Amino acid sequence: MPKPTISNRSINGDLRYLKLLARDFPTISQVTTEIINLEAILHLPKPTEHFLADLHGEYEAFQHVLRNASGNIKRKVKEIFGNTLREKEIRDLCTLIYYPKQKLELVKQNDTDLSDYYQTTLNQLIAVCRNVSSKYTRSKVRKSLPPEFAYIIEELLHESSDDRNKQAYVGVIIQTIIGTGRAAGFVKAICELIQRLAIDQLHILGDIFDRGPGAHLVMDTLSKYHHWDIQWGNHDILWMGAAAGNKTCIASVLRLSFRYANTQTLEEGYGINMVPMATFAMETYANDPCSIFHPKIEDPSRRPNEKTCKLIAQMHKAIAIIQFKLEGQLYQKHPEWNMNDRRLLETIDTQKGTCTIEGVTYPITDCNFPTINPEHPYDLTPEEQELIDKLQHSFLISDRLQTHVQQLLLHGGMYGIYNSNLLFHASVPMNEDGTLKEVSVEGQNVAGRDLMERVEQLVRTAYDEEADSQERNQACDYFWYLWCGPDSPLFDKAKMTTFERYFIADKETHKEPKGWYYTLREKPEICDHLMDAFGVTGKHRHIINGHVPVRASNGENPIKADGKLMVIDGGFAKAYHNTTGIAGYTLVYHSRGFQLVQHAPFTSTEEAILNGTDIRSTTQIVEMMGHRAMVNDTDKGAELREQIADLEKLLVAYRRGFIKEM
Template sequence: MKHYEIEKDMRYLELLAQSFPTIADASTEIINLQAILNLPKGTEHFLADIHGEYEAFIHVLKNASGNIKRKVNDLFGNTLRETEKRELCTLIYYPEQKLELVKQNEEDIDDWYHITLHQLVAVCRDVSSKYTRSKVRKNLPSDFSYIIQELLHERTEDRDKTAYVNVIVDTIISTGRADDFIIAIANVIQHLVIDQLHILGDIYDRGPGAHIIMDYLRHRQNWDIQWGNHDILWMGAAAGNNACICNVIRLSLRYANLATLEEGYGINLVPLATFAMETYKNDPCEEFIPKITGEGSHLDERTCRLTAQMHKAISILQFKLENQIFESHPDWDMTSRCLFNHIDYKNGTINIDGKEYEMTSCNFPTINEKDPNALTDEEKLLMRKLHHSFMVSEKLHKHMRAMLQHGCMYAIYNNNLLFHASIPLNEDGSLKTVEIFPGRKYAGRKLLHNIDMLIRTAFQNDSDPDERQYAIDYFLYLWCGKDSPLFDKSKMATFERYFIKDKETWHEEKGNYFKLRDNEEVIDRILDSFGVEGLNRHIINGHVPVRATSGENPVKANGKLMVIDGGFSKAYHNETGIAGYTLVYHSRGFQLVQHEPFTSTEDAIRTGTDIKSTTQIVEMSNRRMLVADTDKGRELRQQIADLEELLYAFRHGYIKESERK
């Protein structure tokens, strides 16, 4: 190492020496890091478009897309019956609930404890084998950390240790800690079987428990999210965009699902209900009868009618507020979506692109034909109340902070480019330049990066007021703008679907990304533009449900693109024929898992019902991948190089060794 290189790095090396003050400390860390490089690559788990289906989501995480079941089969093979393996898996997924059932039915509970504890230790030993002892220790509960470590690293096959291990297990049982230990080690297995969780957007809308999913994620480590269009809508609502607030409420009413709004975030919808019942008391609101899937199927006639009235009231308010924002931002080129301006209210028709269409109804008691986008005094008061309710919801803002902390528009992990929906493209497949702020135009990676920065600006009170207001408004463009990478269609035909009979107006022309995404050359161009390198590089995204029943393949562009939105949401099941895809990337390669609909958590606990899943091998490596082959490996090699430079500095007197205090 040359003298000038040491001089250049002296300040950094002096800082590094504070953590590793001696040759022995630095050498030990190099040995440790070199060893980590040769461990198997950790398992990455990819999910997309969860849409509030919290039971299915949590179950897929608990069973790691069938990974735990596969490990139990590998470990116990024919030594356990299928029913016993199923019971063991259920215990790992839902330890508290399953223990209650076992204790009601098991005649010799101590014998069951003894057998089960040994089985759980064996599973835990297997899932922890690819990690350092230090990493495993960090995942252990403090109450049982020492005991679990002893059991993981001592085996009954060793004669000298058999009595030692058995006494530990016997003492856990005799001291009445068996239940607590089982719960603890089951949770350790769940955490260790997935090293990194990637969510490719859309936690929110349609299903009943987005808030439950966010609570669950907030208590997990090692997860990230690439924001989806529905997540952005909720983030916009939390930032104070009134059009986003109306959209969030409208979608909840459309799917007869108010649990997240009312129970999750305490949003007060009584003012909306009062306004809707009075304003639309003589209106059948037929276009606004909710889609009765899931919980909505239990609505009685009276509740269904009130829901439809509220649905119409918030929709009209939404369209007015959207139109106001579109007119205030002519650079978005979305004023053509101000459709209230094109209605012939006397004849009940609307003019779109020079053609007249008959409307399903033309009952708009709150619209002034001379100024159709103006809010009435009653609507202004209602909007103030709804806005206040969103602004003071502590839990909503806590969840949005988690979204910002763990989220981004795109991410690159281990040669995989992750984003929710699309990259805007021109017709020839080249990157499309998009203006996201007057005078600021970007494409590809720079476009997504600057949108990311703009989103964060909306939540920063100390940012420039004009730029912050633009950022808050921009959430609406991200939701429905034709060049939004989270939407990428010619229009969002919500108005047409409600009010125009002719279905030709309902068509939403997909952007060029969706038309060209099976073209390997186009996908390579996108990967190049994001700086994703390597022979086995991929784009992984969701957003568009894969119609498995129609024979659509989620793997496209000769294996370089994987679309993993198979439809968690019950609203999609008839369309897709399945209940979601998840992707597992472990040390041997990629496995795509296709799931059938989940019955319920109760069935899973009582009868051992698991999600029926079909695994497709997407890409397997000819050798087992190591940490050295990953992004983490590159970081560790750089750390090793830095430590070797520190050793040189110690040994040649540039830096003096010091003793730890």
């Protein structure tokens, strides 16, 4: 199809922009070179995208999935060496690629001929690296190279040892690397390059925080990662609210940490001082067994001793009561949230040992509330106020936490649209008939995409130093609604029954009825309607969610609505393994289509290094394309075509004399 003729009027209309563009491309030769380069890129295979959800602080499993590219690296190694290497040799090579530093230490202890090991291994690594880099331009690969070895790696990637004329050249390079004592450093560099090139873009569908011990380590990794984005989850928002100074969010972050005996992220990760908390709890609940507040510990290796468990239980109860008081104050302050029915402290009758919810009276499992004044149940005692003020100060001055939140703001949002895929963590509130539900946000009724964007604006306002202080305070309060509000797109349930789960044995009161989205999303027409509302186009378009664990052990399928919806929360957190029967999903979108990788529980990094054990993964083909997708078929392709059109217009402007070459 011939390209449309570029008119003089069109050039005149864009002349100011074209003159700016000419600064980067001051000659006809440079313009044509760039057009040729961009046209060539359009015809490269589409780079690989990885989708992960609900990491919940499980740093070791997350790291391993990144390092092995959800099994893709092992698949490539088998494709290259399947006929020449034994299974153990393949396993050892893969372990080296995943953990080069640690694996080399073991090799040095056990291998008597290191020179021969390096000679063989370097040739193998170069073959793997050549394979994973084949879908990128030399320029992109060059930008990914470690500076120390950039020239050498580039030479080895583009010179084949199969070529007779080049065999000696390549051989001498490898021998010289070994002879100069640089082999270990070179191996580490090329292994990390393979890891980097195996995943072009990483999508995190929320919930980095909660339960697991390493959310701060996950954030450290992401902060250095080459290309990633995140759709905020409800647990991320809770921590972001805490970092913004929302005291109710702070109390809930601590409560959840004590509930799962996970203070590592708080103390070691972010330097939150727990001494005032411990002191207050021991003094206030010294004679209280706090039996219903003993922590839930899924991993026996992380179980503290009995004395520590008792202290955690005391702190757990202390902060839970403070949270219930603080949230009650917020519900009174914000009647527009319609959550005053969650002010439950005022219904407690300690004499009778009961509380009343929705007109029904229930016995309660704990009647010792030394800090609650029945006349004013939501007032903090002076000691509680002093404690929460100190905790707020700790959160606000934690440099590492504030840096991580800035990363979440920089790379994140409430939703994302990438290559015809609509990504969000939990829900888009809907009515029973499938229409988008209008939700009042700061007095404005919004639905669907407008709701997501209005919520995102509020989140950013809480961190906007230029914003009016009252607006910032309002936005800061709103984090709590996003955490547990009935029409929050990060929650979308009738209520959060935290109080009931602690104090009422009747499990009927623990139920949290889900919004209509969770039922309607099973229907293909509903998914199409939602994607239309968000402006998602394309022949192969999908919604990708996390948030609600898929119970694979019960036969639940993560692929819904005839393949239009994929729910990839398979339970990374150990707390969910018994529920889901697996340990997480990874969705892989490469040039040939979608693959859903289901992971078995990860043992440990140490086990992976010592014995070469990998996460056992099974791959399900979700959707294969009729043809191999190229860069031209992606969002990046659309950007490049726009750039080419601008450059072609600049080329005409040069040739017709509108702009002079420099």
